[in-house]
Amino acid sequence: MSRNEPFGIYIHIPYCRSKCRYCDFYSAPGARGVPQAYVDALLRELAKNTRRPDTLYFGGGTPALLSPGQVSTLIQAADPLPGAEITLEANPDVVTPETLLGFRQAGVNRISFGVQSADDAQLQRLGRTHTAAGAARALAWAQEAGFPDICGDIMLALPQYTNAEFDRTLALLQNGGCTHISAYLLKVEPGTAFYRNPPAGLPDADAAADFYLYAVRQLEAAGYRQYEISNFARPGHEGRHNLLYWNCEPYRGIGPAAHSCVDNVRRFWPGDVQGFIDGTIHEEIEGDCTAEDYLLMQLRLTRGLDLEEYARRGGHFTAAQQAFMRQCVTHGYAVWEGSSFRLTPAGMVVQNAILTELI
Template identity: 65%
Template sequence: MSLGLYLHIPYCFSKCRYCDFYSAPGQRGVPRAYVDALLRELSRFAPDAPLRPDTLYFGGGTPSLLDPADAARLIAAAQPLPGAEITLEANPETVTEDSLRAFREAGVNRISFGVQSARDSQLKTLGRPHTAKQARAAFAAARRAGFENISGDIMLALPHYTQAEFDETLELIEDGGAAHISAYLLKIEPDSAFGRTPPEGLPTSDEAADFYLYAVEQLEHHGYRQYEISNFARPGYEGKHNLIYWDCGDYLGIGPAAHSCMGGKRFYYPADTEAFLRDEAAPIMDGGCGAEDYLILQLRLRKGLSLDEYKKRYGREFSTSQLAFVKNCVKSGYANFDGHTLALTPAGLIVQNSILAELL
């Protein structure tokens, strides 16, 4: 069984207006005490031997605010297996060729840039601190620093959005050498600045769906194959870390608000950086991970849910009424089903929640 290790870096320059992830804005770096706290927790989970994860993911916040030497300390402590995918999320304005080269030397072999849009006016609306020019420079610097596995994020259905804005953003990321692209619909989260004061010019849900289908079509046309609801890759560059989540493998998340699932048991750290630093934030148990979770996560993937694997893992089979519903989904163009594997089409992924509600 694969093991994915997630290290949460909650520090960032400023809070983006759509963001409700746990983070501490107003920072220009990651305190050494926080890195020491992560190392403390790593040794707690693996007191006698290193963890040896298959993947290691630095998420945030803004992990590129880490000192590369501290990233090296954390990687050395975890001792990932040979060939492990080691990802660092990065904001374009926080990196230089020198820092990227130092991250590469520390062991990071996959870099993921939060681009979102190629239009500076849109970036300003979103509260992103970088410009399109900085995004282009970051991609070029990453290539010069020796990164081949580069990912870029695009946000869809933004205020006053157009297909032309998507095209420009795709061009920026593709020209930057990205082998992987994550394309997300903007979601207005209640606890975000946008949730408190929604921006003007948001597309309707039907318009957002059209932008999503256009993005899927264009990304496929440019050689980025969809493998998950929001993720697209050139062959062989699918994100291994997130696939562990979606395949219900074991993953360990360390840091405030980080979630884990080990041996079917879920737990998470409280969202309190100060308590984490003081060693007063023990993980909280959060129930188990079972058949429903597996069905939900597998149907995010274009490969779909194998009914044989579903039965083997959980002893579950689809009922007559579930199979009848699946046939209707196929008829409506929302799914493909060959009797063994149920896979949603792009149109089906848009209404995935409704399909899951029926199946569950």
């Protein structure tokens, strides 16, 4: 691994006050915050790291359940490089003006709020515990705390969804000073409350595609440039940490259910909080990062796949696959320019189908 390559550390905070009805991420009850024993286990693993990161990401779960003091201790232990991007995910109803100021003073420079919708009935349906007014307050507090990057999530194609709901949510995030917006379609995943009891009024696939394409247009018009299938940013505010994943660059994940890719080998931690605290579980090898992984990740990006780099990594398209790619261009699903093959927004809607043909 070259020392000139970007390198990131992901710290998983699995604790949540409650489980959202659509969530299939690994989590644990955390009504009283994050136990110090868990923070100590993170510090134990951070002490084994030998490389300073230029991105540090607190994901979850609900990382904002950490105290500012705990965040400060973890950042110091990670020892990020000067100018590192340091992100912390938050729920609007978990933060206060004091904790946000504390996170900022600890070194966090990118705060990411799971807003999802500006419709209170929808938020309740999703199992979210905040309101639209609460989200607006949290965004205002983040601005007051001086975060240079404020991010917000929007969920699309929710039950009984309308373009008007999207417009209200976008306005809430714009007014809250968001420099980055993630907009993604609801997926009903196995093991979730929505999977066990599907909500009424879910849009069909065609309607969901229309909502996605409408969101892309509206976000672009509002000054948020699309750079990845679900991510939009004002120029210069793209998420550097997630770009590590999509560019197949090295990152280390710490915590139960966290993943890593270092020296082209993918690893993961088993989902076991107590085992992680006790030190009885360890990272397990998932496999090598392959040319197919690179293809999967790069076609998420609006700049697309560099065919020369793909070939350098051992990738190859058959004559039949190349003919399919040309068909994608003809039908408006892709653009092929020189050595770059990239999907259009219409192509991103059917990305899985396109990848099935290319892998």
